[in-house]
Amino acid sequence: MIASNSSSSGVPTEMDRPWVERYRPIDMDDIVGNEEAVMRLRVIAEEGNMPNLILSGPPGTGKTTSIMCLARSLLGKEVYKEAVLELNASDERTLDVVRNKIKQFAQKKVNLPPNRHKIVILDEADSMTSAAQQAMRRIMEIYSSTTRFALACNDSSKIIEPIQSRCALVRYKRLTDAELLTRLIVICELEHVQKTEDGLESILYTSDGDMRNAINSLQATYQGFGIVNATNVFKVCDQPHPVAIQTIIGSCIQGDLMSSQKELTKLMGEGYSSQDVISTLSKVVRSGAVQMPEYAQLQFIKEIGDCHLRISDGVDTPLQLTALLARLCKIIITSKK
Numbered sequence: 001m002i003a004s005n006s007s008s009s010g011v012p013t014e015m016d017r018p019w020v021e022r023y024r025p026i027d028m029d030d031i032v033g034n035e036e037a038v039m040r041l042r043v044i045a046e047e048g049n050m051p052n053l054i055l056s057g058p059p060g061t062g063k064t065t066s067i068m069c070l071a072r073s074l075l076g077k078e079v080y081k082e083a084v085l086e087l088n089a090s091d092e093r094t095l096d097v098v099r100n101k102i103k104q105f106a107q108k109k110v111n112l113p114p115n116r117h118k119i120v121i122l123d124e125a126d127s128m129t130s131a132a133q134q135a136m137r138r139i140m141e142i143y144s145s146t147t148r149f150a151l152a153c154n155d156s157s158k159i160i161e162p163i164q165s166r167c168a169l170v171r172y173k174r175l176t177d178a179e180l181l182t183r184l185i186v187i188c189e190l191e192h193v194q195k196t197e198d199g200l201e202s203i204l205y206t207s208d209g210d211m212r213n214a215i216n217s218l219q220a221t222y223q224g225f226g227i228v229n230a231t232n233v234f235k236v237c238d239q240p241h242p243v244a245i246q247t248i249i250g251s252c253i254q255g256d257l258m259s260s261q262k263e264l265t266k267l268m269g270e271g272y273s274s275q276d277v278i279s280t281l282s283k284v285v286r287s288g289a290v291q292m293p294e295y296a297q298l299q300f301i302k303e304i305g306d307c308h309l310r311i312s313d314g315v316d317t318p319l320q321l322t323a324l325l326a327r328l329c330k331i332i333i334t335s336k337k
């Protein structure tokens with residue numbers, strides 16, 4: 001069964017919006033995880049007088065969402081439209097934009113509730129040019145009585161020091177499996193998704209603490225196959241099935257190079273790249289899904305890491321993986337002597 005949400009008239013409706021947007025939390029209470037960060041924002045929302053903020057952390061963890069929720073609860077839905085300027089990486093954020101658009105907005109007169117400020121949301125701020133960031137320093141200071149800035153970024157070190165020193169830094173972490181699961185279950189219920197336990201586990205496994213990725217995988221699997229189970233999730237996410245990788249590692253632990261090589265050839269024959277295989281190898285060994293002595297696990301992680309580096313550097317041939325398997329077998333064989 002293929003689920004379809006499209007309207008028959010061809011006019012986009014609420015049903016056509018991707019689930020990540022449809023289920024973007026409106027209220028701070030719906031944001032899962034990162035309790036400490038969200039709590040800080042909640043205090044700001046209650047007290048008003050928002051400081052300039054930098055929200056920094058991995059993708060899909062709720063930074064943009066949190067800023068929007070904060071602005072909404074500080075200003076209310078009506079004032080939001082007038083008193084918030086949103087700029088993201090798809091807008092040009094060159095020096096001119098900072099000089100004109102942001103400055104004009106900062107100078108604009110808006111009726112605000114007491115102890116509230118206009119808010120400039122600069123999403124993906126780490127992709128702003130350094131000249132544009134420099135120009136913001138003064139604007140931040142000159143208009144600080146009326147306008148505050150909220151910057152979201154993946155890497156706070158790409159924000160120039162003077163801006164960092166003008167902002168309070170709020171750090172976001174990857175979400176835990178339990179946190180991802182809470183939200184996925186809510187969405188599954190609202191969308192009547194047919195799912196299996198191992199299907200949801202596979203989504204958690206492939207999404208690596210990224211809620212956007214998890215929700216997208218859920219939607220793609222459900223709409224592509226009608227049921228969310230492990231096999232379908234791995235097809236959609238286009239990652240090697242961890243069970244296949246566990247078999248490869250299992251053979252290495254037996255010191256059986258031929259069997260592990262046979263499994264690897266089978267995987268490569270299915271079209272996976274060396275990068276796909278090495279990433280899953282690394283995840284499987286680190287997760288401890290395959291029983292092995294601690295010394296072996298440590299050495300496996302080291303060898304896999306070295307090989308990952310070579311592959312990322314561009315030496316992207318199957319031979320690298322075969323050499324890796326040989327090295328892993330050797331670790332076991334020499335330890336037995």
Ligand SMILES: Nc1ncnc2c1ncn2[C@@H]1O[C@H](COP(=O)(O)OP(=O)(O)OP(=O)(O)O)[C@@H](O)[C@H]1O
Pocket residue numbers: 019020021023024025030031032033057058059060061062063064065066124152153154183211212215
């Ligand atoms: N903590 C969360 N709680 C609930 N939903 C979340 C959370 N984090 C992300 N999401 C979901 O993922 C989508 C993307 O989140 P958001 O845009 O806030 O991520 P981000 O941290 O800004 O990522 P990026 O660094 O890539 O910009 C949201 O629309 C929402 O559906």
Ligand SMILES: [Mg+2]
Pocket residue numbers: 063064065123124152
């Ligand atoms: Mg964002």
